[in-house]
Amino acid sequence: MPGLGTSFGRGGATTAQQDLSNADAILIMGSSMAENHPVGFQWVIEAREKGAKIIHVDPRYTRTSAMADIWVPLRAGSDIIFLGALVRYVLENNREFRDYVVHYTNAATVLREDFRDTEDLDGFFSGWDAEKKYYDPESWLYQGAPTKDIGQAPGHSQAGGGHGTDRGGEAQDTGKYESDPTLQHPRCVFQVLKRHFARYTPELVERFCGVSEDVFLKVAETFTSASGPEKTAAICYAVGWTQHSKGVQIIRTAAILQLLLGNIGRPGGGILALRGHASIQGSTDIPTLYDILPGYLPMPFFGEESLSLNAYLKKHGSRTGLWSAFDKYFISLMKAYFGEGARKENEWGFHWLPRVTGDHSHFGYWLDMADGKLEGLFVMGQNPAVGAANGRLERKALAKLKWLVVRDMVETETASFWYASPEVARGELSPETIGTEIFLFPAAGTAEKAGTFTNTQRLLQHREKAVDPPGEARSETWFIVHLGRRLKKRAERDDAKSNDGLRALTWDYSTEGTHAEPRVEEVLREINGWSLPDHHQLQHLKDLKNDGSTACGAWIYCGVFPEANRNRALERAPKDLLGHGWGFAWPNDCRIIYNRASARPDGKPWSERKKLVWWDDAKREWTGLDTPDYEKSTPPDTPADVHNGHGVQALGGARPFTLHPDGVGWLYVASGLKDGPLPAHYEPLESPVANPLYQLQNNPAADKKERRDNPYASLGDSRFPHVLTTYRLTEHHTAGGMTRTLSHLSELQPELFTEVSPELAAQVGLTHGDWATIITARSSVEARVLVTPRMKPIWIDGQVVHQVGLPYHWGYRGHVTGDVVNDLLAISEEPNVRIMETKALTCNIIPGRRGRRRDLQPKPEAERPA
């Protein structure tokens, strides 16, 4: 989310899938949309039928490529070279949408004199602390921006980043800056961009992405010529971009491209983040994550910034833009959590919230678990024994727990690791000696319970229950509500300070039916928010207060339940292409966000063909085909006063990116990312190729978590000469718990296979349909060989690089079983969101099955050569 969040203000897709049909070109990269988002792909096809050009950039030829006008195979992990070269193409050929760039981006903003770029420091930005391995981002600030006085040393000692800093600008006042609207100042963002990307040439693309100059230039010409006042182009991506050690910066490069071309906030434009689960978007908006609270409010981190509520509000609020109401969002959340217990005198319960003291993300705490530092774990609707990187480490760590609760629809590999895992077969674990007490709860499926998903385009859709769950299966709502009742009852008997928050927690959810299922809509009403003490539903986030007179579980969802009996997420009467009337898109039912940018600064559409939202002079309000993502009655000629003003009013009438303190899209991110204000190409953590641009091989801020049970192959390791990339199939869902248990889907995709080119097959002696073993520094798996010209050898700087493809859906349970592909991956963390690198690593592939006897297994870590 920070890639989109820091660029535009919100960590969500900027558009709706239906709107793709308005595009003049669509670039799909880091995704096989036809296979993994087939329903939405209909709109890509519709665009193509209307004449749009479809470009698919992917190491593999897939069904998406088959439907595209241009398929571009590239080396996995070279995305920033390719996208950076598109940015350079725009800048060198004056293809930017100049009026949009000048008025709606920070291109004109001037940077400080002491900022140094990766081009100056051979891969580093200024501020790198080699010992602590993080950036001090003070030199990234704008010229003229004061640092905030929050009782800390000048500026801030460490680059903030992650979901909690999506807003950007938290550590400084990005509403104050010097600028040069002519874009000529040598230190203005526009000129810095030109210099930064100057070496990302078509020739570099040819040499290190393996894409010929001709093909690259055809893509560049196709995409840029489909942008401008009369045209728009869209970009779709999925985890093929996200799951890299620099994933956020790949998305940032796309954001820069789209801002330069004027493609954000306009119909047929945008960046569509294609999410991989039903509610990926929902589970970051209302997070089960360690670093944020609902609505992207940051968790308090241990330290001076959280000593008092005021210090916290000062650090994370901003003077201008929508985040100026940060206190209202936060205090309303505290009122939703703690009810009458949250009072001004106790800083609204702020000190009941736990402080974050380190990396408590999945891998951060899992490694602690492997080291015996955790006692208890809940796993709900996730299957890390198959789905997570370095599966062997993941499974063995489970055996170190005192107790484990798994809630799922079937007995997943995570629940059965203690008797069915490969580690048991190998003799590394045995049921007799595992001390973990395991509780397996049957969970209700989506059709067996009511609830709301937030889909890939920020759309909240509420489902009614279709049938009762079978047997003892229950919803997560049921489990949490009844667990909470028990724990609160226990806390009533123990008045220790540690239980104050638990006692104050509002938990009076009512239940119904023979199973005492909670009424889910009560929870959604709380998320929407209500006034206090009279409990009237809030209509709009503007209704939120900072005096304790409103409660709101997630400010960004405010408006989804505007009346006691009106659940907009349940509405099913679409009345236009964008789907108004069907569900509720956050914020405020805007389907294309930042849509003020679809009009010129004077409020008129850039063109009749691409009109979306405009100023109605007669009615004195913004109107159009979508809900305006702007103050409805603020005329376009309202002057801005971002340097001295306060609130969203300070943005005036022509600054569409209202979450940013300066109201514009950020080509350059001065604050909010841990690995730099601009994207730079680094090689994957495992790569057969030396970084052609910098001495620095990898993203310096990425965390490899390298240890004996999580080793890496180094550059030039001849044991692992090929590039490995993993992916999903249409027929199975992620770790397979929901699909390998179904006979028809198991029959359609019964067996793990590996895709290799005819050239690689000939080189190493692989036979189509026969077995191969794929080996990485972590583990080995066996798979059926699929020899196909869909995989192409890639020429990289005069050498052939082969790529090996592996879908990762199989495990040791279900109708069809197979080796766990994720065992091959390393646990690694991208610095901003702490996701692992799955899309580009190194491997070997040899004919035949992997050994079964123990003495044929890869040597234990201790004996493996370093």
Next chain:
Amino acid sequence: MDMVAARVWDTRERSFQESRDGQSLMQTTALAHLGGATLDCEENYLIKKLFTAGLGMVCLSNQARI
């Protein structure tokens, strides 16, 4: 359910830290949660509310680290 509640309570009692260096911590790192992207918004909301705001759990994660 009673057994799980008892396990949670015991682990939390053993591991809860109210403060560190004189600063409020109100945290346990011995309890963890994984999962959310396959669940409903209401479920995610209640998990975060009970586990983090109620129990002081910080080790929460799901599939959506994007």
